[in-house]
Amino acid sequence: MDQLIPIASKLQDVFGALGQSTTIDLPQVVVIGSQSSGKSSVLESIVGRSFLPRGSGICTRRPLVLQLFNTSSHAASDIGGGVEEGGGGGDGNGNGNGELELRPGDEWGEFLHMPGKRLYDFNAIRSEIVRETERSTGKNKGISAHAIHLKICSPRVLHLTMVDLPGITKVAVGDQPEDIEVQIRAMCLNYISNPNAILLAVTAGNTDLANSDALQMARSVDPDGNRTIGVVTKVDLMDSGTDATEILQNRLVPLRRGYIAVMNRGQADIVKDVTIRVGLRKEMEFFRSHPAYRHLQHRCGTSNLAKSLNGILMHHIRDCLPEIKNRILNMMTDIQLELEAFGSTSHDKSGSVMGGEMLRLLSKFSSNFAACIEGKGTSSEGAEMNELYGGARISFIFNDVFARSLMAVDPFDGLSDDEIRTTICNANGPRRALFVPEISFDLLVRRQISRLEQPGLQCVDLVFDELQRMASQCEPTEFQRFPELRERMVETATSLLRRCVQPTQLMISNLVKIELSYINTSHPDFIGGSKAVARLMGRLTEERERSTPQGQRKTPKINGSKMGESTSADLTSHFDAEHEDLLDDEHDVR
Numbered sequence: 252m253d254q255l256i257p258i259a260s261k262l263q264d265v266f267g268a269l270g271q272s273t274t275i276d277l278p279q280v281v282v283i284g285s286q287s288s289g290k291s292s293v294l295e296s297i298v299g300r301s302f303l304p305r306g307s308g309i310c311t312r313r314p315l316v317l318q319l320f321n322t323s324s325h326a327a328s329d330i331g332g333g334v335e336e337g338g339g340g341g342d343g344n345g346n347g348n349g350e351l352e353l354r355p356g357d358e359w360g361e362f363l364h365m366p367g368k369r370l371y372d373f374n375a376i377r378s379e380i381v382r383e384t385e386r387s388t389g390k391n392k393g394i395s396a397h398a399i400h401l402k403i404c405s406p407r408v409l410h411l412t413m414v415d416l417p418g419i420t421k422v423a424v425g426d427q428p429e430d431i432e433v434q435i436r437a438m439c440l441n442y443i444s445n446p447n448a449i450l451l452a453v454t455a456g457n458t459d460l461a462n463s464d465a466l467q468m469a470r471s472v473d474p475d476g477n478r479t480i481g482v483v484t485k486v487d488l489m490d491s492g493t494d495a496t497e498i499l500q501n502r503l504v505p506l507r508r509g510y511i512a513v514m515n516r517g518q519a520d521i522v523k524d525v526t527i528r529v530g531l532r533k534e535m536e537f538f539r540s541h542p543a544y545r546h547l548q549h550r551c552g553t554s555n556l557a558k559s560l561n562g563i564l565m566h567h568i569r570d571c572l573p574e575i576k577n578r579i580l581n582m583m584t585d586i587q588l589e590l591e592a593f594g595s596t597s598h599d600k601s602g603s604v605m606g607g608e609m610l611r612l613l614s615k616f617s618s619n620f621a622a623c624i625e626g627k628g629t630s631s632e633g634a635e636m637n638e639l640y641g642g643a644r645i646s647f648i649f650n651d652v653f654a655r656s657l658m659a660v661d662p663f664d665g666l667s668d669d670e671i672r673t674t675i676c677n678a679n680g681p682r683r684a685l686f687v688p689e690i691s692f693d694l695l696v697r698r699q700i701s702r703l704e705q706p707g708l709q710c711v712d713l714v715f716d717e718l719q720r721m722a723s724q725c726e727p728t729e730f731q732r733f734p735e736l737r738e739r740m741v742e743t744a745t746s747l748l749r750r751c752v753q754p755t756q757l758m759i760s761n762l763v764k765i766e767l768s769y770i771n772t773s774h775p776d777f778i779g780g781s782k783a784v785a786r787l788m789g790r791l792t793e794e795r796e797r798s799t800p801q802g803q804r805k806t807p808k809i810n811g812s813k814m815g816e817s818t819s820a821d822l823t824s825h826f827d828a829e830h831e832d833l834l835d836d837e838h839d840v841r
Contacts, residue, residue: 255568256410256561260318262575263412264363264400275578276447278568279316279412280560283439284453284465286418289484292515293453294415296534296553297560299407299527302360302373303415304381313384314398314442315415319408322357358407363400376401391426396438409561413451414442419464436468443472447571449563450479456486456495456512460503480563481510482556486544487517487537494543499550508563511556512544609736612727616740619725641721648713656706662699671695697767707759711752718748 263277284290291303291311298319304310359369360376364383370376380399387395394417416439423431443450450473452465460466469479481504483495501509514537516530531553538544538551549555623641639647675691722744730737771777778786 255565255572256412257320259568260320260402260410260412263316263318264402275575275582276445277575278447278449278564278571279414279445280449280451280564281414281416281442281445282451282453283416283443283468284418284482285455285463286420288418288453288455288465289513289515290415290418290453293451293482293484293513293553293556294413295527296513296515296531297408297411297413297557298403299405299531300358300373300403301527302376302380302403304377304384305521311415311417312388312392312394313417314396314438315380316398316400317411317413317415318400318402319411319413320402320404321406321408321410322404323406358403358405361402361404363402392424393427394431394434394438396441409557411557411560411564413560414448416442419468439468440472443469447567447575448478449560449567451482451560452479453482453484455488456483456498457488457490460498463504466504476506476508478508478567479506480508480559481506483510483512484515486512487514494541496543496547499544499547508559510550511559512538512547512551513553513556514538612730612733612736613740615727616725616730616744619727620721620744623721623725641717644717645714648710648717652713653706653710656709657703660699660702660706664699664702666695666699693770696770700766701763704760704763707763708756711755711759715748715752719745722748 259278262275263279282290282294291305294317295301295303298317303315356371358373359371360373361367361369362379362383365379370379380401383399384395387397398414417435419435419439420432423429428434442448450469452463452469454460454463454465466479466481470476473479481498483498486495489495495510495512497503499510499512514534516525516527520530535552535554538548544551624645626642638644671691674695677691723741726737726740730740
């Protein structure tokens with residue numbers, strides 16, 4: 252049973268070191284109360300040392316997770332560092348009776364954000380709390396929900412885990428935000444909503460218990476009072492003739508776990524630097540000698556409060572531990588399955604990934620990339636269900652986008668009949684043209700062929716974009732464990748693809764230049780001048796036959812005058828025939 256609280260504290264350290272929220276509600280004692288109600292003084296009395304910030308206004312501005320470890324011989328194994336030399340055993344009840352003589356080094360504190368560094372001076376602990384608070388909240392009396400974790404080891408304390416929260420305030424002071432009350436209440440509710448938390452509701456005895464902010468907030472999450480302990484402070488400051496007996500007898504605002512009265516050091520004692528050990532002796536003497544509290548000794552004093560909290564928390568942890576264990580096992584199982592999905596990893600002595608494992612990951616990336624091109628892989632974002640991806644996208648770019656771009660290039664765009672006639676005339680010089688000169692055809696067709704270069708370059712850009720997208724989406728699942736390796740892999744793949752773009756564009760430009768350097772008029776599909784004239788003559792003959800009645804048709808004579816007239820008429824349109832032939836040739840070359 253004595254090991255339960257240290258186990259819960261170690262779990263709390265683990266979750267605090269992770270720096271992330273968890274769904275596991277750990278058992279702990281949460282201290283709530285109004286500002287200046289004496290919460291910090293109660294904690295210092297339990298510890299037996301003064302280590303918390305003091306001053307006017309709000310002093311606790313960040314949650315303080317306080318873990319107490321008993322370092323006596325029977326509990327030395329509960330803490331990480333064991334017992335310092337000279338730290339003898341003791342009663343370990345934290346009652347502050349001063350019977351256990353301690354030497355320097357028997358008590359120390361250790362912050363979670365300063366692992367391995369022990370602070371033996373409790374004034375240094377107070378200063379570090381102030382510095383760590385100001386790192387997050389500044390010096391404007393603002394608050395922060397980020398907790399400070401402090402472990403205190405001493406043979407005079409009992410195993411406990413407590414959370415000290417900022418005091419509930421009503422009015423913003425100085426540079427505090429106007430909604431400071433809302434922020435503090437939201438922070439407190441976040442902690443006390445934990446169903447496994449024991450609520451320590453601190454209320455000053457010289458105020459009306461019915462107006463207690465701590466009890467009001469505790470009742471909002473624990474209406475039956477099953478996990479709330481009431482603490483009445485400043486009972487020595489109550490008006491003459493009044494006492495807290497009705498409260499301690501659980502008559503006014505009943506709580507299942509009842510109330511405990513404590514007497515803290517007064518401001519005069521703090522100014523005189525009266526030690527807490529002396530203050531605890533004064534507290535004990537006060538309750539023993541007071542007629543109203545003499546018969547309620549089991550409900551009075553810091554020592555009884557510490558013992559009660561220790562027993563309640565221990566039994567509470569015992570009740571909650573099976574559920575916590577099951578949830579941790581379930582979380583471990585889920586994490587293990589997730590790790591197995593990422594694949595196993597081998598490490599060398601330096602902790603870095605071995606070359607064989609890296610080669611396997613790179614090979615798997617290469618295989619995934621090739622599978623995406625072949626259509627055997629899928630994208631990491633499931634894009635294959637909504638759009639073309641990988642090799643299918645590249646095929647679409649070549650067969651549809653690129654083909655449409657080529658077909659959209661009209662061979663006669665930018666060429667008017669006047670420009671064609673002008674080009675032919677310029678090629679003939681001062682001579683009259685009997686046939687269309689070939690040089691005019693070369694000049695015109697080269698200008699049109701050069702227009703095919705732009706669709707090819709556009710096709711290269713589209714394919715590059717698709718390959719780049721594939722490189723960023725087809726990495727293995729194991730890359731999630733190695734974000735830097737993934738980033739470097741994608742960067743390298745993109746760099747390799749980018750290096751291939753310029754040579755590909757140069758190849759396309761060279762192909763177009765090759766076609767421009769020699770116009771192949773000997774190609775079987777090329778229609779020369781004679782073929783063009785023959786086609787035109789055949790077309791004219793067909794039109795004449797369709798326009799002439801069947802009874803008036805005559806067979807043309809070879810040497811007859813009609814044949815000569817027809818030939819003469821055809822020759823007059825020879826220029827137009829070769830002009831049309833030139834247009835057909837450009838179309839075929841395209």
